[in-house]
Amino acid sequence: MLSAPAVLTAQTAPVIIRAGRLIDGRGTVTENATIVVQQGAISRVDRGRAAGTVTYDLSHYSVLPGLIDGHAHLSWYFNRSGRYHTPNDGDTPVQSMLAMTGNAFATLTSGVTTIQSPGSPEDKDLRDFIATGPTPGPRILTSLQPISSPRLTPDSLREIVKRRKAEGADFIKIFASQSIRDGGALTLTQEQLDAICGEAKSQGLRTLVHAHSAESIKAATLAGCTQIEHGVFATDEVLRLMAERGTYFDPQCGLVFRNYLDNRAKYEGIGNYTEAGFAAMEKAIPLAVAAFKRARATPGLKIVWGTDAVAGAHGRNVEDLICRVQDGGQPPLEAITSATSLGAQALGLGTQIGTIAAGYQADLIAVDGDPSKDITALRRVVFVMKGGRVYRWDGLRPSNATEQERN
Numbered sequence: 001m002l003s004a005p006a007v008l009t010a011q012t013a014p015v016i017i018r019a020g021r022l023i024d025g026r027g028t029v030t031e032n033a034t035i036v037v038q039q040g041a042i043s044r045v046d047r048g049r050a051a052g053t054v055t056y057d058l059s060h061y062s063v064l065p066g067l068i069d070g071h072a073h074l075s076w077y078f079n080r081s082g083r084y085h086t087p088n089d090g091d092t093p094v095q096s097m098l099a100m101t102g103n104a105f106a107t108l109t110s111g112v113t114t115i116q117s118p119g120s121p122e123d124k125d126l127r128d129f130i131a132t133g134p135t136p137g138p139r140i141l142t143s144l145q146p147i148s149s150p151r152l153t154p155d156s157l158r159e160i161v162k163r164r165k166a167e168g169a170d171f172i173k174i175f176a177s178q179s180i181r182d183g184g185a186l187t188l189t190q191e192q193l194d195a196i197c198g199e200a201k202s203q204g205l206r207t208l209v210h211a212h213s214a215e216s217i218k219a220a221t222l223a224g225c226t227q228i229e230h231g232v233f234a235t236d237e238v239l240r241l242m243a244e245r246g247t248y249f250d251p252q253c254g255l256v257f258r259n260y261l262d263n264r265a266k267y268e269g270i271g272n273y274t275e276a277g278f279a280a281m282e283k284a285i286p287l288a289v290a291a292f293k294r295a296r297a298t299p300g301l302k303i304v305w306g307t308d309a310v311a312g313a314h315g316r317n318v319e320d321l322i323c324r325v326q327d328g329g330q331p332p333l334e335a336i337t338s339a340t341s342l343g344a345q346a347l348g349l350g351t352q353i354g355t356i357a358a359g360y361q362a363d364l365i366a367v368d369g370d371p372s373k374d375i376t377a378l379r380r381v382v383f384v385m386k387g388g389r390v391y392r393w394d395g396l397r398p399s400n401a402t403e404q405e406r407n
């Protein structure tokens with residue numbers, strides 16, 4: 001059962017949280033800990049059970065940092081005819097935004113407190129309303145409109161980077177290869193990638209590059225881009241190159257493909273969601289798992305977590321972490337670290353979110369079970385706090401919470 005969102009406003013009195021098990025996001029697990037939250041941030045973390053008044057008794061649960069999904073598309077949804085929403089399906093911008101806020105709520109209450117959205121101009125208002133207003137949703141970083149045109153000159157590409165920054169983009173998203181449904185080959189030249197990632201760096205913006213083929217991954221890495229997305233056809237050579245250059249890698253394990261296949265009737269017949277496109281995605285499932293295993297075997301490669309969640313997958317994001325552990329052989333604690341402190345570092349927020357320690361934002365979730373041993377415990381989220389505000393608490397109300405604290 002979901003409790004009503006945002007029932008608590010940021011409190012000035014300290015909020016005391018008792019954790020049965022604390023997973024700090026950096027690989028340390030502590031049995032019995034107490035977290036003190038004040039004005040939206042963690043002010044103290046103590047070993048052992050706190051004496052005195054406890055605001056949230058999570059002593060039967062594991063508490064970990066809110067998860068960070070480095071790649072999710074909240075603007076993708078199924079319309080009321082049960083089809084994948086496209087710009088000409090008759091939905092108004094307001095209707096689309098309502099669908100997006102639904103996706104944002106599903107994502108947040110599933111334990112994902114921050115997402116990075118590569119490629120939707122609509123994100124901007126949702127990001128800002130979540131950040132400053134009453135709209136419940138994960139913290140959003142957005143690229144606004146992505147850059148994909150192979151016809152633009154390096155100079156005009158640099159201009160687009162500057163324009164995105166002026167429009168309020170948090171980072172730049174680039175398509176450097178085709179979709180997996182079209183083969184994944186390189187679509188931009190080295191010169192074009194150099195221009196985009198070079199200009200972004202001088203503007204203080206990170207760059208996320210959609211790249212499937214080894215050639216496209218190599219070109220983006222040599223251009224100094226920050227992070228490579230997908231990489232289904234990554235070879236050992238380009239994986240090593242990424243590790244050497246410190247380029248973050250965000251491969252998907254299976255949720256994105258399985259979600260398309262599970263929802264085939266809702267996508268089929270639109271754009272490249274053709275019979276051949278679905279066949280390519282079916283083939284990509286074992287390739288993606290193999291690419292993830294090779295990535296993990298590459299010394300020093302920084303593998304972050306991004307699901308590429310689209311319509312049908314919002315709120316099921318953790319399935320891709322479960323896939324990494326169950327099919328990809330990743331130890332659960334390493335998977336959790338990739339989705340918390342390392343994910344935060346990749347976002348440039350490594351000193352603000354993704355870790356349970358004094359001074360960090362109070363983004364905390366609790367799950368039933370021990371996800372450091374059984375990753376499927378992430379499916380059983382019972383508590384979600386973002387920035388000190390509680391958006392989900394399925395357990396019993398703490399008996400000592402005063403009426404004032406509830407309101």
Ligand SMILES: [Zn+2]
Pocket residue numbers: 071073118308
């Ligand atoms: Zn995507």
